[in-house]
Amino acid sequence: MATAVLQETPTAKSLYEASSKPETLAQLVAPLRAADIAELVNQLQPARAGRVLANLPFDVAVDVMDEPELDRRHDIVQHMDRGIAGALVAAMAPDRRADLLRELSPGKRKAVLATIEEPDRSVLNALLVYPEGSVGAIMTTEFVSVAANTTVADAIERVRILAPDVTAVYAVYVVDPVSGKLERSVHLQDLLLADRNAPISSIGDARKPLSTSPLTSEEDVARLISKYNLVALPVIDDSGRMIGAATVDDVIDAMVRETTEDVQRFGGVAALEVPYLRISLAGMGRKRAGWLAALFLGEMLTATAMGYFQDEIARAVVLALFIPLIISSGGNSGSQATSLIIRALALRELSLRDWWRVAVRELPTGLALGAVLGGIGVIRILTWQHLGWYDYGPHHNLVALTIGVSLVGVVTFGSMAGSMLPFLLRRLGFDPASASAPFVATLVDVTGLVIYFSVAYAILRGTLL
């Protein structure tokens, strides 16, 4: 069946539940794809996971260790026989090996590095320099490069020699034989179709290939790869020499990670890093308590603001009825505006200097949305009053007017504040995505109360107030 692959290898799962001996398990999962094995291994205790990996054919075990989907790589290695662990780590892709070392404490990392032989150690040290989130930290250092004076036949021969080390070859990179600078990128398809005696510098796209620096952010590289429909982007150092390649599979993983962080942050949670069901309750509490407490402290200002209006509330309790309705409408319109602007900034549809164009659009939008809600609010109050469902007192027309005008003001303020906050955060050097929906709501709640009671004071002075 066509959709069978979507069912996440159900047979493997049932097999896996049926058996308990690591040797049997290893035998059962060995024919599966590395990503599927990694998924199954993720469900085992680290000690057991280590024993299953140790019982897999060596090259399969290496492939599983290289899978980005494999969790707790470091814990698993700790639980393995030292000899097998060493051999596995030595055979892993350098970028994955660097990931593994990043999980260690600095002291332990140094000790492990000392046991690794040159030139691997230098490669690892170089990779460890790049901060998480930079393309340097996710690039592969295994790629096929040839000197510009090579023939097509020799280039193919080089692919043949390097093929076992390079997971998937999509292009051959042509470098200047003297300076080592990247000159062009030849797609495998062009290599396949070219005359074998032709010099490699005569085939493929003659334009200088797209490239990037190792310090570029994963997000920017994802954008480049997506925009230019690439499968790999060369990473070059300051002198123009190629030091690695960002491949599309690593970039997709980075994109998925980024999206998760963005969604979680927009919900007002520090990014989790671990799947929901696998984080400890204490860890989960910590990730949420920080922001929740910060927002709570901000929201306390509403109690302060309300304190100033206590007398008004005592005189006109009817005003209190609409407090949640009014402030939440401001928060909702703010949340809408923020989500739109955060995403447009992330996609580079907007840049910092566009704040003015956004403000000019959000003002009429906010006024219009406020008028819609205000209209509904007025109709609601007058209908309830006239049908006798609720008595808003003798001044119900003025109360309705107060609610309507306040909603226009609060929704407009919400749209403006929600749309400007991401710009302000970026201007201050923060990630605009830190402007979470709860953050915006908190910001708008306090101001919303002030707007509401000011409008009430202006309209109801002499009657209710």
Added chain:
Amino acid sequence: MATAVLQETPTAKSLYEASSKPETLAQLVAPLRAADIAELVNQLQPARAGRVLANLPFDVAVDVMDEPELDRRHDIVQHMDRGIAGALVAAMAPDRRADLLRELSPGKRKAVLATIEEPDRSVLNALLVYPEGSVGAIMTTEFVSVAANTTVADAIERVRILAPDVTAVYAVYVVDPVSGKLERSVHLQDLLLADRNAPISSIGDARKPLSTSPLTSEEDVARLISKYNLVALPVIDDSGRMIGAATVDDVIDAMVRETTEDVQRFGGVAALEVPYLRISLAGMGRKRAGWLAALFLGEMLTATAMGYFQDEIARAVVLALFIPLIISSGGNSGSQATSLIIRALALRELSLRDWWRVAVRELPTGLALGAVLGGIGVIRILTWQHLGWYDYGPHHNLVALTIGVSLVGVVTFGSMAGSMLPFLLRRLGFDPASASAPFVATLVDVTGLVIYFSVAYAILRGTLL
């Protein structure tokens, strides 16, 4: 410089601002990459864009028309000379051409289809059957397939013949010569390294290749491509025959689009489909007014709930002071929980049947978070009282207790409601991502008020109430 590519071809932009004649513009942008030309063309009026495209070398113009980044493809074609437009559309990739037709009204689409010759028309008709969001709508129908009894040399020859039509060849698909069923997928790298006289069915991965049905969602295909680190995934029909391939670049575009929708929906906006600055003010208003009004209607229940407690508020105005603080804390904890669950469901870390495991985790998490906020709230009230900054009356200890207990209740309810809502939505057949932060906040606001006043009644009866 390494990072030059990130500056979005500044020279092209300045050139483009300098000149006004379409012919000159076309000449200036022609040497650029298709994605960059598309970006520049997007900034022109459709009529002008059409004239620039018509003045580009034909194959460059086709590449630009094939760029997913190109907006208003249909408007541009409308403004072009009929002859050139026809030739361009005929040369476009079939999936892109189907996109173009999808933009037309059904009547117009039929008229255009009638002008297209067979076999192209059948291909287009077949593509148009697949709904937006399915992989059938984004797959390419141009791929290299060979019969299983072909030799490597003949397969390479076939790549050579098809190369001009297929944008980028990553693999050759081997099909059964009789049934046409997909048998294996041979990576170009394996083809390059194989003995040219070997039968193609003897090289590459012998496992049945991963494949999917054309009705699979873009999201599911993105997950497969990401999990198995693929650059292309064959799409097969019910009888196992290959009808297309989902390529990684289209999948990345789909992922970016999905993320945008998710972020916007979580903010409580209907997905925009058009960049922020390019949507009309009226269109923007419509996209936001619907949800905002729906949320407003839901939030009106707070006014109803408050109506029931009007007497309590009149007797103890101090209770009103904390209404925004209490209900927003519930909304914030709900928003946190929802963002975590939506994302975990999207990543398939959780499935519908995990709701119980989530509930069991959210209950203690909510209680703990509520206790933290409740503690802060109690300390705040007692501190202000003792320092004389505010007078909460003779029963300030009981007021503080009311706030503390209410916060525990409201935050726990927020976490539970926020985490269960996405499951409920999925169970009812909706997208769990429809559980936006404002939606959760509205849901929790009403209940939060009921919890607050119930707690107040229980604690303050006989004293304040």
